[in-house]
Amino acid sequence: MNRALQTVCTRLFTRPLLNLSSSSILPSTAVGINFIPCAWIRREKLTDQQMRLRYKKLHWHKFYDDKWVQRRGGGWDEKITPENVSFMQEIVYETYANKDSPLKDGPWQRGKFTIDPETIRTGVLGLKLGTLPQWDKRGRKFYVTLVQIIDNHVINYTPPEMINFRTLFTTRPLRRDLHGKVGMLVVGALSCDPRKFTRGYNGLFEQAGVPPKRKLTRFFITPNSAIKPGTPLYATHFRCGDYVDVQARSIDYGFQGVMRRYGFRGGPSDKYGSTKFHRKRGTIGSGRKHKVLPGTRMAGFMGNKLVMMKGLKIWRINTKYNVLYLMGPSVPGPNHGYIRIQDSTLYERKKMFTETNHPPFPTYYPDDNKSKSLDEELFADDIYRFDQPTLTLDDIQVAPLTAPRTAAKTAQKKK
């Protein structure tokens, strides 16, 4: 969006919203609470497809929003003596040790997992470690990606009434039918020294009573799955055998040509006398249209943008190190990159959750299971565990290659 339009929008949207319940002046076509009574913006009715393309083209490279607080602070040489350095570290540690956790009064009242008004749980912020091979019970190999969940805490919760969807800067605009029905949960990962950040940024964590986090992310959830700020999140938030959606910033390949970026075949090598046509795109025109169509694939910057992969199965969970083993080697991003993990939104996978069979809701609390200790490693049903005996595949029935001949046919042959 151009700057002027953006500033106008922020000015408009930050004024107090009209109280719909009291006023009867507004027309009945008002959509939820976020009705903006301003004609020249309302005229811009874009379909969801157009919205997605517009955001995809314009905003993937913007790393911050002007409405956010300044994050990076400090960083200059304060010329502290070595003794004072360790002293300061101790002070920082003690402030957070003595801070009252909001969980002292206990967690918030748990909502109920409902199917009919759908329930959306929080997600979790993890770190991609790398890939490993695993085998299933039939001896077939597949690759898994390990994702570690380090130091996750819930920072903040905003109820649905306080959210204005038009102002929210999202690269993936949320489903229209959820506007006004979802709250926003801010989850942070990797605790850090507060001296690295500004006072404004550190103030975001006052409510939660946790050290400031290196990375924050937001998840849109239904109000029944709200979690109190300050609650830690673990890998056992998910169960083995469940399916998740994964979002991450993909690997940056830089400025790449059309062959690597889109898999074009290019041209022949010099061996066949090809003159100056080896890795080019070729023609860009399209018949009689006297222009280059928008969306024509050409060389450009490849990667380093938000990518989502849906329906990844969780094969194993290691509760000691909080590591998830996700299906496939192609989780986006480089090693040691941030990953957002949420329950899958695929239709078949959402159907698998029922009132009785659902993952820990709203999240996994260690106090629930105090009677029996949690196993260090949890496995899905069909994975081969290495402490099981060798797979002998004796129980696999093999269909014979030739069908057995009937007696009549064999008798005919003998004749």
Next chain:
Amino acid sequence: MALSFSTTNKFLLNNQQILRSVLILSVRYKQRGHIADHLVEHHRQSALGKLKNGAAVDAFPPKDDTTKDLRTTPHDFKYVYPDFLPNPIPYLRDRILEKLERKDMFRRRQQIDIPEFYVGSILAVTSADPYAPNRRHRFVGICIQRERHGLKHQFTLRNIVDGLGVEISYELYNPTITKIEVLKLERRLDENLAYLRDAPPEYCTFPFDMEPVKLPPGAGVPLNTIQVPITSTHWQYKWERHDLKGILLPSLPRSVRKAAERFGEPWRQWDIMRQYRTEIHDDDKAEIYEDIEKHKEDLAQYRIDSKENVKITRARPKAAGRKAILDNSNRSNMSTSK
């Protein structure tokens, strides 16, 4: 952008394959959404992280700074257990990943005995195959190469069956492998014996009913200094360009020899940086070796436990063996002589 071409096949000269095998060596400086390697370890062990109510960090205490006695780590353990050494590329290294991988490897080694072998040894591998008779497939061959790291470690066996050269590549930690026997333990002069494909067939024919060759106890691994002549008219790779000790090259035209000199890298034996880059830090090696030693102790205990479970009942008392009879006769002789 640190894209590099995969260097696993060092004989590779085919452009097509080079285009496809691209490996990411390091993260581009403009990459967003990731943290530096040293910060990952810092956060895993940070005191601030452990403060808040069982936050999800490494439960172990941080690595103590006392330098481990490196003399206890034998220098040749990287040859005996090459699968335990991780990929030396720093971008692919992660402490927790390697730890969890090693755990799985040790568990598998408790189920099946994975012996020590080298490139040039003759192995017999039995794997479960639902389509084979008796549901077992046994293959005997000479080990040509060992590649990859960790759970992905593979080795290739070559043999000539009915006049046709056959190479089978096995994953060392594949759960369908029921048995790995070393029929002849030996080493060759090279780490990669792909040149056997262009050698006369008698150099890679091994009978399937070969008897295992027993070495005297305490002997080192014998080195087979055989020089294999390369007699095929068409060579798969240009063997003269690679510094292969175990081959006998035929007389080559002068142009070929000159080209080989150009491609040869005689300075490689003095290239310290290259050696550093292909190996990992000694502290990491010591950590791995500690785990291997612990696994060996656990293995001994596991074998005792599993034997106790399986009780062998004897109907008759065991007949006296030859040694017992000799001892008895000796004792009677001694007693009579005294």
